[in-house]
Amino acid sequence: MPGMIDRRPAPFRSAPAMLAAAACACALLAGCGTPARPLESSITDMESLQLRSWLSPQLRRNIDLLPVTGGQETSMWWGSRINAMTLNQTYQESFRRLGLMPDVPETxxxxxxxxxxxxxxxxxxxxxxxxxSIRYTLTERVAGGGKVLYQRTLRTTQKAGIDDSLNPSEQLRIATESALRNNIADLIRELASLALPA
Incomplete structure (x- = not known):
């Protein structure tokens, strides 16, 4: 009706505007890309203690990692990808914790x-x-190319939820890191059961 005066206190009039601003801020925060991190993607110290006990002495300090391929950069607006540097650091750290990397590289x-x-x-x-999904190929190091001892594509899945983070982008990052960590653990279990030539 014309001539009516809103007698509500000022905070009540501005509450919807404040809620809308807060919702926009949350949406912007959740919309930012959060790339996977190498230490969080690596095998943990606790996991490595268990997995190391299964490994053949032939593998210990005897696996050289070739540069990992297939990394992708994370968009600044959304997503959680794993770039090449993170992938290489993740595998190097995991293999170091597991005692698989030689003391001198390429030996x-x-x-x-x-x-x-x-x-x-x-x-x-x-x-x-x-x-x-990650494809692994283990070969013997010999001049001219060695025999393929193991080749397989391993697929892992991982979920994340509000118990992990309230931020959806962080949930995505955590799920991505866990999927990579689980994939590495599956690889190690398979290598542990591999029949290697004497």
């Missing part, structure tokens, strides 16, 4: 090639589930 009996084939993430990163 191991074996070489491992790691190729990230696919990283599937949801378009809406709320309670996300991430799937990661």
């Amino acid at each position: 191991g009996r074996y070489q491992l090639q790691v190729e990230v084939l696919a990283l599937a993430q949801p378009n809406v990163p709320v309670l996300p589930e991430v799937a990661l």
Whole structure:
């Protein structure tokens, strides 16, 4: 009605505007890309203690890592990708903790090639589930190319939720890092059961 006066106190009139501003801020925060981090993606010290006990003495300090391929840069607006530098640091740190890398680089009996084939993430990163496919090829180091001892593509999935973080982008990052860490752990379990030539 014309001539009516709003007698509500000022805070009540501005509450919807404040809520809208807070919602926009949260949306912007959740929309920022958060790349995976190498230490969080690596095998933990606790996991390495268990996995090391399964490994053959032939593998210890005997696997040289070739440069890991298939990394992707994270968009500044959305997502959580794993770039090449993070991938290489993750595998080097994991293999160091597991005692698989030789003391002197490029002196191991074996070489491992790691190729990230696919990283599937949801378009809406709320309670996300991430799937990661990585191909591994283990060969003997000999002049002219060695025999392939192991080649397989391993696929791991991982979910994250509000127990991990309230921020959807952080949930996506955590799920991505966990999927990579689980993939490395699956590889180590398979290498531990591998019949190697004497």
